[in-house]
Amino acid sequence: MSGDPGSGPTPATTATGPATVTRIAKAAWVAAWDEDAATHHYLNDIDVVLVGDRIGHLGPGYDGPVDADIDGRDRFVMPGLIDVHAHPSTEPLKKGFREEFGNPRMYMSPLYDRAFMLQTDAAGQRIGLQYAMWELLRSGVTSVVDLSFPYEGWAETMAGTGVRAWLVPSYASAHWSTGDGHSVDYIWDEARGMALLDEAVVVGRSAERDPSGRLSAMLGPAQIDTCTEELLAASQAAARDNGWTLHTHAAQSLVEFQEMTRRHGVTPVQWASEIGLLGPDCILAHAIFTDEHSWTRWPGRTDVRLLADSGTGVAHCPGVFARNGQVLEDLGHYVRSGVRLGIGTDSFPHNMLEEMRQAAILARVATGDVGSVTTGEVFAAATVGGADLLGRPDLGRLAVGAKADVVLVDLTHPAMQPVRDPLRSLVYTAADRAVSDVFVDGRHVVAGGQVTTVDIEAVTAGLQSARDRAEAGAAANHFAGRSGLQVSPLSLPGGRSRRIAR
Ligand SMILES: [Zn+2]
Structure with missing residues (x-):
């Protein structure tokens, strides 16, 4: 009218x-x-x-x-809402597979021997992305930060979903490997890491030219323990040249914490500080295993202060860790220390409202204090907090x-x-x-x-088919050749197995 x-x-x-x-x-x-x-x-x-x-x-x-x-x-x-950390091209495939999945011999982290068993091709990634954006939009998300290894059609598919997005092409100097399921080997290829950084810059610049005008970019050196100091420094320089933020995983497992203290004698956050990585143009996911986390038994209480004083952003994604028995122990301390905080979904479900609920409740459970964080503080992190991490004062607020x-x-x-x-x-x-x-x-x-932007019936059909193909090939991606069903049995005995390779 x-x-x-x-x-x-x-x-x-x-x-x-x-x-x-x-x-x-x-x-x-x-x-x-x-x-x-x-x-x-x-x-x-x-x-x-x-x-x-x-x-x-x-x-x-x-x-x-x-x-x-x-x-x-x-x-x-x-x-x-602003989802500051997600891997939407690959995580939707893992529903039913990775909910009870942490490796007890790796301090409950699934990252090093099993998290990458389900692999798909670019078509499967585009389907996963559409599915995840459908979920995110349904839960009130209008901006998302997507960390993915670049694939054909990434930007176009994202733009087609109608969401506002930051594409974060991921790369590293090393990848994880294990021969025994309880220790991690790092397979280094430093030249390849540098070459992938150059490719990531091209991908990011291309995304920014997308005609939708809703795509931006960051650089994603994948993990603090898989990138050399040289790659991180080159990434920081390239990000600054392009006006981008740098986004990496750090302090996300006790295995990583111990690897970094073994290499450098300091915590992952302290090493990031020492090499000049921290700052307002840096986001760390997930900053859980700091010197104040009870599992690390590390002397001193400086990590949260380093994060706050440097203005480093933290992408807090409680759900996927909680399912494996891991928790950021005092979120309220981060908030009251002035750490710049956003919330992300990381894995499925891509449901920010449920992630916000978990952020509030887990903080209270971990501290035994209903006042640890308030609903208003969690809402701020999911809106203006995320916008602040993205450098966008025009988002996250009415x-x-x-x-x-x-x-x-x-x-x-x-x-x-x-x-x-x-x-x-x-x-x-x-x-x-x-x-x-x-x-x-x-x-x-x-x-x-x-x-209105996703044909969800077609997408779910494609997702089922991509998932089934991925699990059929899962054993090839396990160090001991175990099948998906061996690594992640169904939650009840029996059940039909036609879609699951035994
Ligand atoms: Zn992540």
């Missing part, structure tokens, strides 16, 4: 004409951004108006021209001038009822079930709970 064109703000124009104006009218609850207080706060019964790719108005009584009107009287409106990355939650959904505090109802109970609409860059990509 259209309002009186003479009575309100003039719509913005774009290269193709006037921008589309969408009004979410009289929104019952809104998590709006209070710039002065630097916090989200609740507002009630206001109009949220999207003008093109920006938020044009936030307040009562908008009476400017409108192209599309949405009744907000039974909606909670919040900023799009404010005039910010990007129109907006999520609508159906307050009438039974899982949201009764309504008192919609954010708590969403995070602790309803999760993705109550997400009704999502806008990215002002484009309506989830409507009535349906993702």
Whole structure:
């Protein structure tokens, strides 16, 4: 419907004409951004108006021209969530396989002998990416950081899902190997690491030229223990040349912690500090095994301070670790120390709302303190915290001038009822079930709970087939030639096995 064109703000124009104006009218609850207080706060019964790719108005009584009107009287409106760490091209294949998967002889980490048993081709990766973006959009994510080894069609497929994304091409100087399942060998090829860095720069620059305008890049030297100091330094220089952030895994397992203390005599975080890697243009996933983690038994308490003082970002992905019995022990200490924090899904499910729930609950379990982190602090990490890590003050918040990355939650959904505090109802109970609409860059990509950009029936069929092929070949990717079923038996005895190689 259209309002009186003479009575309100003039719509913005774009290269193709006037921008589309969408009004979410009289929104019952809104998590709006209070710039002065630097916090989200609740507002009630206001109009949220999207003008093109920006938020044009936030307040009562908008009476400017409108192209599309949405009744907000039974909606909670919040900023799009930011998933700062995911591997969407490969993780969806692993559902049913890696939930109870940690290697007890590697301090519960699955990384070194089994995490890469299921492999797929570029077609399978594109399917996985589409599936994961469908999940993320359904859980209110509008921005995602995708760490993948480059493959054919990566950028085009990502752009097609309608999400805003940072492509992080991964590479390393070494890969992990094991001959016995309880110790890690590093197979080094330093020249190859340097060559892959050059290729990653090309991939990143190409992504930034994508016509969607929604793709950006970072550089992803894969892990602190698989990259030489030279590769990390060259990566940092290349990232700075291009205005990009550097994103690597560090302090993600006790095996890695012990390897780095063996090599250097200091913790992974301290070594990163010593070589000049830490800083506002560096993100570490997952920064769990620091000198304050009880498993490491390392003297001193300096790692969290180094992270905070340097402005280094931490991508916190609690779910995948918790399934294997690992936890970042005092998230509240990170928050109160001033560590710049974002939240990521890392593996499946690509469900940010469930990840946020786990971030809150696991922090309280690990400390025995309900006050360890609050729901508001977790919401901040999943929105403005992630935006800060991405260097994007126009994301993660509902404010005039910010990007129109907006999520609508159906307050009438039974899982949201009764309504008192919609954010708590969403995070602790309803999760993705109550997400009704999502806008990215002002484009309506989830409507009535349906993702408009992904043909989910075709994608799930393709995903099943890619998964089945991957598991048929799994034994070839295990050091002792064990099958997928031997490494990860089904959760109950019996069951049909036609899709599982024995
Ligand atoms: Zn990761």
